[in-house]
Each structure stands twice: as C-alpha cells, then as structure tokens.
Amino acid sequence: MVPTGIFDMVAKTQAGFEQVLADEIAAIGGKNIVPMRRAVSFKGDRAVMYKANLWLRTALRVLIPFKTAVASNSDTLYQRALSIDWSAYLTPQDTFVIDCTTSGELHQHSLFASMRVKDAIADQFMESHGERPSVDLYNPTLRINVHINEADVIFALDSSGESLHKRGYRLEKNEAPLNEVLAAGLMKLTGWHGERNLTDIMCGSGTLLIEGAWIAMNYAPGLCRGTFGFQNWGDFDRELWERLVDEAKAKVRKPTCLIFGSDINAETVELAQRNIQRAGLEGIVEVTCQDYHDTRPPAGGGVLVTNPPYGERIYIEEIEIFYGELGDVFKKHYQGFDAWVFSGNLDAIKRIGLRASRKFPLFNATIDCRFNKYELYAGTRERS
Secondary structure (H helix, E strand, C coil), X not given: CCCCCCEEEEEECCCCCHHHHHHHHHHCCXXXXXXXXXXXXXXXXXXXXXXXXXXXXXXXXXXXXXXXXXXXXXXXXXXXXXXXXXHHCCCCCCEEEEEEEXXXXXXXXXXXXXXXXXXXXXHHHHHHHCCCCEECCCCCCEEEEEEEECCEEEEEEECCCCCCCCCCCCCCCXXXXXXXXXXHHHHHHHCCCCCCEEEECCCCCCHHHHHHHXXXXXXXXXXXXXXXXXXHCCCCCHHHHHHHHHHHHHCCCCCCCCEEEEECCHHHHHHHHHHHHHCCCXXXXXXXXXXHHHCCCCCCCEEEEECCCCCCCCCHHHHHHHHHHHHHHHHHHCCCEEEEEEECCCCHHHHXXXXXXXXXXXXXXXXXXXXXXXXXXXXXXXXX
C-alpha cells in the first residue's frame, strides 16, 4: 500500500503554523520540505511517515498522495476514480470513508464529489469481485482524501485516521476550548522549550499547559493516542512502529521548570485536572481555582500564555475593561515574564495598554485572532 523507499507526503495544519510544522518535519528526518497554504509537503520513507504521526505537534493529518487527475465535472471525476486500481488499497472485507474538499466553480459540493468517488470504488469491486467494501464513517480500514481545486484532483491516503489534534487526553470540553494543535502551535511560536516557568492565568481546560508541558518533556503527542489509520493497513510494519514508540518513550525527560495555571471557574478547573491526569502530568502541571487578579507568580520570571474571553458572552463595554485590567495585572505582578495573549477580539486586545513586541495573525476556527507578546520589564507602561 505504501510505496517502497522514499515517497511524497503532505502534512495539513492550521493557517499560520506552516513554518513551525516545516521545522518539526525537518527534526524527524523529512526531506524536500516545502511550506504551502495550511500544509507542508515533504519526502520520506515509512519510518518518517510513522514518526510524523507520532511526533508532529502542529499537524492535523499526514497524507500520502498517490494519484493526480483532471476532472472538469462529476462524471469525469467518476471516471478518474474508476481508473485507479483500488484493490491495491482495499479488499471487499475492508471498510473505507472519503474526505473530500473542493474549491472553485467546477465542483461546488464536496459531499456529491465524495459520493461519485465512492460509487467508482463500489462499482469497480462489484465488477471484479462481485462484492464491495462498505463505508464506515467512524473506524474505517482506509481513509481516502480527495482534494479538488477547480479541475485538478489529488487522491491521497490518510495515514492518520482521526485528526491528530485528538491526542487522547481531552475527552470532555468546556465552552470554548482551544484545539490541541492550535495550542501546541501557540506554544511553539513563543519559542518556549521548558527552560523557564510557564503559567496560564485563565487556563480553561488546561490545553496550553498540557501542550507546553509535553514540549518541555520532549513527550511525543502520539504516545497518548490510541490508534492511527496506518495501523489498519495490510502492510503495517508492527516491529518498526513498536521500535519507534520505544525510542520516543526513551526520549521523555522530567521538566525542571514550574508549570502552573488557574481559572476562576471551579468546574473548569476540575475539567483541567482530569485532562492533566489523562495526559500523564499529575505532579507536573498544577492548576488552582483563582481569579486572575489574585494570582501571584513565584520569583524568577517565566512565560505567561493565555487565551482570554473574546467577548461573545460579555458586553463589549465590559470586555474592554476586562482587557485593560489584564494589562494592569501583567504590569503589577508579572515583571520578568514574557506574556503572550491569544485573542479573537482585535479591539479589546488593544486595551491591554502595553506595547506588543511581536504580533502573529492567526485563526481560531474561523475567528480572526492575534497572538501578541508583551515583554514585562520594570518601568513605564507604554500604550500600544
């Protein structure tokens, strides 16, 4: 199923993390790395594919393109899919699902396009075997990715299965959680590797703290996860996979910094504590129920990373006051820290009242956001 030797791969990510992901791919041995829009293409062998799923913190999926085609309408798309020898990837006893994305005017309905590809697979098997593999939306043997841009079509195998943001520790959700890949990407952008203390004074379900702790520990995020798509494939190399997992476990180190957080909502803190426990971080990450106004960090400085409310559930007059008070807390109590604020309220974040030394434009789902860095020195407060 997987080509022998070196082959092409594409790792999908969120907008703004392309270079972060490219650096991660280089670290696991990927070659010919090319950042694209919300994706990075690269080359590697089977071991690199396995390591990509195991190690990449900012990847959503690792795809293996195997066929390109031109299809100007749904009938042509069906014919192009029919020309692929699907028996190289499936048997009638297997299950599959098709994830299709479309852009442009020629194929405007991704669901219809995926149905045409499904029909081609089913018809080919009925013709050659008299039976066909079934569709399984939840745990298929093979997940097929079809990307259509105008008439250009790329067929790819999805080696990840479920999205890689599903690490395995966050089984519950609070009202507005950060995606794990987004949280890991934010931590990577800060440049933090565990050499300084880390805190989040509005920690919610604890995702930023957990992802940050894993970075400090050199803990591969895939170690916490149950399964990957490639493990269902007929050519799955169990011996190679188990060796790579053992190597990853051997690289885990104990952090030397303090990692702690707080939130004003007691139920949210309990949720964060359960996530921390599932992530194997009891005794490493500590969270308490506390209003951010009352937080006091230990001496020595560090890194503060937080995702305050955007204002969807708070009146705009109040949210601007809220952000102004946040800036006051930074100035009064967090001197010696680098404070990073991720917010989807572009007006309110200006009310922090400190000059941002760095600003990253990013998204949280469809929300236009900014990730700002404030270097908190003793001295005069500067209005941005």
